[in-house]
Amino acid sequence: MAQLRNKQVILKDYVSGFPKESDMNIVDSTITLKLPQGSNDVLLKNLYLSCDPFMRNLMNKPQGPPNPLSYTPQSVIAGFGVSKVLESGDPNYKECDLVWGFSKWEEYSLVPSTQILFKIEHTDVPLSYYTGILGMPGLTAYAGFFELGSPKKGENVFVSAASGAVGQLVGQFAKLTGCYVVGSAGSKDKVNLLKNKFGFDGGFNYKEEPDLNAALKRHFPEGIDIYFENVGGKTLDAVLPNMRVHGRIPACGMISQYNLTQPEGVTNLAHVVYKRIRMEGFNTADFYHLYPKFLDFILPHIREGKIVYVEDIVEGLENGPAALIGLYGGRNVGKQVVVVAHE
């Protein structure tokens, strides 16, 4: 049986502090494109790989109870992706099926079929969308905003990392709900996107605001009902005193803290008591049962152009490490995707 080159992204060692491109290696491995006899696994050709902030945490040396997803030094890293089934030992999948789920950063992957989350049924939209608006980040925005945020028409919504994979959707969902929505992002161009592309009512560049509290007061003179939390740290600390009574904080991520060996202290938590705030961390894995309902909601909006999605696409697995690292410095504009193969 012929062996094929299988380019891979390997984590050299556990990472402490800010990750660097050199923490990863590109290696050429080989693979036989044939399922081992009797295997129930699925052989995938990876098409699009997703760069997601949570991947940073998988690079840490595990402390306490092990995370089953944590990366192992000298092994291929893993993440969400869109793949084509080459061969399946699980009767639920067959050759040429398109799927999305948890795959590996390599050209071809042999994975347990349980790592496939969903078969892709709708292909009149860009396939890369299944790493973003139609994948985990889309469901994240949907579950976090609607299920945890419990938004009501006329409420005031603040989103951090607002032009990112999740944030740009939260803003658009907020507008569809009749909310006032303002986002923060890390460049003038991103702030322009918020207002001109995604329909936010306002936005600010947090890097150019000497006083985040003042920026929030300027945009929310009457306070914030829902803060969709993507960054943590200083932004969260500035938000807390600006929350309204019975405010909600769906805590999707705290990307500003992931690379710090000593996280920043949040001093304004007493406002959680004073304002009766509900702050709730969540993991999209707890909401996969909503995926069909989510698709019914979002597909028509995409087709009618009522919801847009900005992707930052790089070509080639060899450019994956730089793209992934770029997330933590905010280099990406919109959802960061790596193309491994177009089909």
Add this chain to the structure above:
Amino acid sequence: MAQLRNKQVILKDYVSGFPKESDMNIVDSTITLKLPQGSNDVLLKNLYLSCDPFMRNLMNKPQGPPNPLSYTPQSVIAGFGVSKVLESGDPNYKECDLVWGFSKWEEYSLVPSTQILFKIEHTDVPLSYYTGILGMPGLTAYAGFFELGSPKKGENVFVSAASGAVGQLVGQFAKLTGCYVVGSAGSKDKVNLLKNKFGFDGGFNYKEEPDLNAALKRHFPEGIDIYFENVGGKTLDAVLPNMRVHGRIPACGMISQYNLTQPEGVTNLAHVVYKRIRMEGFNTADFYHLYPKFLDFILPHIREGKIVYVEDIVEGLENGPAALIGLYGGRNVGKQVVVVAHE
């Protein structure tokens, strides 16, 4: 009409930092024990006054939107209390009714009847209980633990300020629910109370633990499902990494922070995301509709001796300021009550 002496506790000025007894004055005012003609108010004889941590916040110079309860310099302070109705302009109350609600720190008070929360119907239990187990703190423990905590049999519960007005009840509710419960308190005697009086499975003196994280790991090798938050700051920071997935943190108060001009920073909030924790501040005022249900639950337990309650009672309004200040240094053992008059 004869005028009567009306002893009062006056706040001298707004307080910054740790409050002192000398921030308050005891003065002799006078009052005519007759409702003004046409008034809808209620004239009360105050019997028991409640010392509650939140009162510290009312002493602050108001910043931002005013709190209608905030104290005014040179005026009588206010708080929860048990009172006897002397005369009522509201037909819902009549002479000799016993009531509990928001009253003032003085012998006699003329208050709008809306400040009365409930008429006291059950007097086979100590009347002072309506400042504690049968009053706001009791309902606080009930709503916070059962409504926000959603406890399940077998879960692990941690309570801070565990021998206090609310904490001692949370621990007993946890045991009634079949949970494992450990509390922290600020003296050896209080920790003994937890175990010997309230039936906690364990407890520790946070002042004698060099490493709160280690203390929690010792008592909760498998982690914490519910943290009933009364103190904030360092304790909260140590708790967060010890929470289990889908843990709940009803945030009742953060007494350790109330007297700090610069609050402590909480660095471990990313665990809210990692562990999908729900942290929720609450105010008992949102749960008064549960009070009848709460009484149905708790009165039989009190009468059968299945729930006990420890009070720290001082005699005389003139000793009120010291009792109130004592809360913030943890001088009280159990619910701090001030007796103004026995009937």
